[in-house]
Amino acid sequence: MNPVLFIAVPLGAAFLLPLVRRMGDRAARGLAGLTFAFVLAAVVAWLPALGNGAMLTVTTGGWPAPFGIALRFGLAEAVLIALSAAAALGSFGAVSSRAGRDATSGGVRGLVIVLLMVVGANGLIMTRDLFNTFVFLEIVSIATYALAATGDESRGLEAGFKYMFLGAVASAFILIGIAMLYRLTGTLSIDGIAESLMVGGAGAVPMFALGVVLLFLFAGFLVELKVFPLNGPAIDLYDGVSPAVMALTVATALNASVYAFWKLMPIFRAVDLTLVLMVIGGATFVLANLFALRQSRVRRMLGYSTSAQLGLIVMLMPLAHSGDVSATAVGLLLVNHTLAKAGLLWFAGSVGKQTLVEWKGVLAGSPAARLSLAALVLAIVGMPPFPGFWGKWDALVALSRGPHAWWIIPVLAGSLLEFIYYFRWLRLAHVPAEDAETKLEPTGSLVPAHAFGIIVLGAGLALSSRLVTSSTDAVLTLAGAGLVLLIAGQLPGRLLQFLSLAAVAASGWMLHQAGSLAPTSITGFFMLIVLFGAFTVVLAGIGTPPDRKRYHGLFLLLVASLVLLVDARGPLGFFAGWELMTWTSYLLVAQGQRGGRPAFRYMLFSGAAGFLVLGGILVALGAGVTTIGDFAHLAGPAALWTAILLGAGFAVKAASAGAHVWAPDAYTESPDLFSAFLSGVLSKMPLFGIVLFGTRLVAGADPALIGGTYGPGYALGWLGAITAIGMTLLAALQEDAKRLLAYSSVGQIGYAVVGFALLTPLGWTAALYHTVNHMIIKLLLFLAIAAVINRTGTRRMHEMGGLIKKMPAQYIAVLIGIIALSGVPPLSGFAGKWLIYNALIEKEWYFIAGVLMFASVIAFLYLFRLINTIFLGQLKPRHREVREAPAVFVVAQALLVFAIMGLSMFPDALLRVTTAMTAPFFGAAGVELAADGSVLVSLGYLNAFGVMAMVMGLFAVFFAWVLFLGPKTTKVGQLDIVMAAEEPPAPEEIHYAYDFYRPYKRAFAPVLRVSVERGWSRFAAVLSAVAEYGRRFYTGDAQTYLLYAVVFLGIAAVAVLSRLG
């Protein structure tokens, strides 16, 4: 087969179409569809043969270049042609039916233009001749102009005219450039020109003339590529033209232009334009993403997004050409953008809603469409496992190792802005539909969008083979089971939870077989935390299965990503696992009844945390690190910046004070069982990050730097302390039981952060002990509250009361939990607090120690409320029929209670593990563990078993005294209210529980007025205002746009000519 067929066949079909149309529209559509299917099938069948870099050069008419036009067909060309054919296949139905509704633009006649578009794009992709490039560029441009007019909106006409007006001028520029280049080099063959410029060197052609020529070519192409500041008309085009048409142009005209520009890079190399292109591309990426924030129309937003992603590609292109960045990475970005953007455009076109507000709740009733949109959004923002992730990772790593490392900052900043508008869109589409009107009534088929979603996912999964580790079996088991459950969401919830339990158990067994569960290794330790947490939560879930259909599958996907994260063999595995964890947990938070908004916030902060972590990793990679173990070899500023960025990222993810605003809502509004996992396990992942990288950084650091009282950890220590006291205070003032636990959880993580910040072996051991202890306690407490909410139907504590008789098991669970959490003897929290205070005193951080002690006292306030308000006091009449939680649920809690009791009596067992983990990095254990179970530190010792025996003994005496020697009690019903000589009021008034700590609230009023929340909204308002004023740059006036092009040409002239030296 000859690649010329990919041009000739659609061209022939275009000529045949008017004839075939006489046999009816159906025949015409059939011809077009067959043509695209043929091209797609032929190219895809060819792909395997091209995988090894094989390249086919076709000489047309038997004349070799430079006399004839040469075409080249390799892997890149094949992929691009496949994309163009696939997009045509997806779009032609919508395009021809749209045109059919419009009297002025003759129905299926639009198909001729689609065919010509594919002709032009395929030719543009393959040709190696400069003038031929111009001709094909004109064909795709004219096809775009013509398709823009086929819609029935006057918006399309306006957009099309503006686009054509600027495009025509750009063509003129390109034509001047091509002609002059021919004059200078005497050939039109791209390779011939590049060769003559290269071979001849500087003297071969007059440099000034060359500069002017390249300038025209360059400016002309940048208009075609829609980069800042020339992207106005292109963005208007998205606004005015049917999304199906735009999906087609993305995969044809745009990709082909990008590739044509890429082919010209050797020519542009004659004058070094690297910096110019990087500035233009980088500015486009950041600004277009910024302006997109203020878009209320979905299509226009997608237009800005296209411009931004093209900017990123243009920025990386010169580096890819010089070999600083792999060309494959840039190619992956382009392929990812094409698949995801075309899919999103089809999606937007089929849903048919114009503004973001109209999208509200559209997908609430259609889970499949929601998943599809989510997949496409995750793909376009570059989340793993989608191809964009791999492209971005490779490009950023290459940047970090080259001379352009600073350029990582705009890339990450722009990526974060991209997060905001895409996930806002996703959130609106997810809002539950309250009125029947907002339901999905697609005006077109969603099949193309779904298909591209599946293709982009498949492509990404194929690339994920880079992540193979010893835990791959377990990851695949969990992920596979997750996907199956995602599809089988209609089965009974109990069965799904049972299957989940089997998957978790099986993966645990596999990990054990693979030796990934050794508790004294950092990864084994945290792997056990993940598995234990997942097992308990799923076990409890068999008792009270969540009612959301997608919960079960997503939960397993989350566990899979956690296994991947914890068992990562290198920085890439860690970051991929981290990002997978981010989006799977985001989707789980969104499963909550009112989870949309909290999930959106969760995603933004997690995204920021992810980019900070990535920044830290990139600094390290730039300094020559390849494995996680290599982090120990970092020194000087690289080590410092790695530590700062990683620390900041983990602090945000751990919801430290200042960045905590995402946490309370996310914990509260998540599905009840997931809240337990969020608090018990997910909140430990930033701590895992601190341990994983921190141990290495500490091991490699100068002992003098780490050993002093006020070392680099001091700021982090204060952050942890402020988090601990601030969140504890806020927890005491909550009326919502889950919200209370949420603040408590965030505050308790603060304790662990303080422990790690100490950078002493004792501090780390204490923090690790606290991590495990907190996991068990919070799982227990959140599960108990979940059971109560499940039975009472409310989260507000003052609407509960007196449940001790109705749910005794939950009462015991909460009682054990709060005693253990508060840190009083004899339960496990005591040893944890004791260790942390010892570590703080040893390090001489007295002030922080004082703050933490004060926070512990405040913690009693909220812990007391859990018991008092929910279980003691007056039973509400409407809870008369409340029952205990199901037996399986209680079994899961019993596991946790046993764990707490065990830890309380034998903390040395856990400490033996934690000291073995940290000692190799510090060179000291910090704790001595005696044979009798005593824990010895430099300031004293603790025998937990002795403490337990003593407390239990005293308790037994006291209890016996009350039982046998106290006054006789009379049993009365919980609702028997007797008051002396008065009418008994409602039970609510007897059991005073609302606004319980009003006096404290008043006392702390000045502190509480410091609203971090308000600070963030102000920041958002400023960002929004900047975007609002910035986007006015695009006035919508064709002549203004032309003026920008002329001014741009002038500035580019200065830039280019100044580079001539």
Place this chain on the structure above:
Amino acid sequence: MNAGTLYLGAGFALVLTGLACALLRRNLLRMVLGFSIVDTGVHLIIASIGTLTGRTAPIIDDPALLSDATTLAVDATAVVDPIPQALVLTAIVIGVGVTALMLTYIVRLHDRAGTLDVRELRDLKW
């Protein structure tokens, strides 16, 4: 100054004139006219590349143009380079097509909005 340079200068002058016209005139038709002038200027620039004083068109109507009568090889110093002329022809055709499409747009825009003022075409912005 030879003819080629003259044509080249004239071509750039036309491009600038056309750009000014497209930038400054509010009437859509005049803007398209400006574009046509730019296009003509570009064509002149391309043609100027092939121009060499004293040479003739590369059409072999005279045996004197052949350097070797038996192989029919052309005397390269006697004729001008034919490629720019081929380019111009193609460019003219494309230019006509684009101009026609622009005029079609203007007709339809006028049908819808009843105006030819480019300032009225600002519904899509920001």
